[in-house]
Amino acid sequence: MSIEIKNLSFAYKNKQALDNVNLSLATGFNVLLGPNGAGKSTLFALLTGLYQTKQSTININGFDLFLDKAKIMSQMGVVFQQSTLDLDLSVKQNLLYFASLHGISPKKALLNIETILSQLSLTERLNDPVRTLNGGHRRRVEIARALIHQPKVLLLDEASVGLDMDSRLLIISYVRNLCQQLNICVLWATHLMDEVEPDDQLIVLHQGKVQAQALCNDLCEQYASNDVYQLYFTLTKNTEAV
Template sequence: MSIEVRQLSFRYGKKAALKDVDFSLESGQFCALLGPNGAGKSTLFALLTRLYAMQNGSIVLNDLDLQKHPTQVMQQLGVVFQQSTLDLDLSVQQNLAYHASLHGLCGTQARLRIAEELQRMDMSNRAHDKVRALNGGHRRRVEIARALLHQPSVLLLDEPTTGLDPKARKALNHYVRQLCADTQLTVLWATHLIDEILPEDRVLLIHQGQLLSSGTGHDLCELSNKQHLADAFEYLTQQTDTAA
């Protein structure tokens, strides 16, 4: 297993943000983390990336427990945050070189990796442009290139299409799927947008801090007796609202 999350719970004071979340992902899998705003997706990401201290449960990445082996786990993790975290006044190359150094890459090795990832993203000709000069889609591509510089085995993307137009959203989604297929990268793609998910995708449906389903999009439709994923999503989240 690439990621194993067991009995993960988290509270902000008295308010429970995650309740006994339990799932595992296989290597090379594209998995959507679907949930409305406030469902607990970003909290889950903050725990997976060690930004928040764990309160209950465990997170294991490639057989390494995050709490016991934080260094090794972080080496295998690439992250694209919801809000852009690039330095707008620095060039693409400078932004990537900074990240490379944080992961212990420097000099020729860093330059080679940066060139490789930019080429893969079709962004080689923008290496020396300031990030400020790039459009939203290109900035996202740079952030993905950055997240992959240290060759992680797992890529976490927290609502990466926020602020992008439909065309750029589609292109980015397609690109990450291709990356997943080509490199055996495990991808966890958090979103609240149904159109970013294919029926055959593995979907973790999260709502009010609870994992409602962890099968494929098809399974979700079957579970709710609906034909379309959007209807299934609405039905399942509404049911939880009623129960609450």
């Protein structure tokens, strides 16, 4: 398994954000589906070591997050929900800075950057300040940044939220292709049900608890649902989240 989580709980003062989460994710495209406030971003913060908690086990690619954080970080790419790009710097400067934080030489980093940016149709924006890019382009730069060090695990927290349909389709299809080509583990967190495909491994997170985890098709069959929308409402019993 690429990601193994056991007995993970987390609370913010009086609010329980995650309640005894147990997950096993293999390589492939995994969708973490849940409404706003379900605990998706908290789960990401814990998986990336930004938050820590006792009495739980997080294993990524065979390494324990608390004991081998450095090894895990060198194999993990992350796109956070909130933009983390430096607006004052250019696309190239942002990407080179990130590469340097992973100990990659500028020469090698530039080769990777050129390849990834051409795949994301961003080559011509290489020297532009990030401040001048639109939301879709900024997201693409963040995805490019998450891939520079050729990670084996890729975490994307609501990476398509706030983008127009074309940008959303481009980003999600790019990540799906990448997942197949490189055989990596992708965890795609979203609250948009149209981003889930029947063959995806689906995890439904609601009020800090994992409601279900299996292939989307299998879950639909198990819960006698016609599609992911119906499945989602069956699992969460929350019609407000449409």
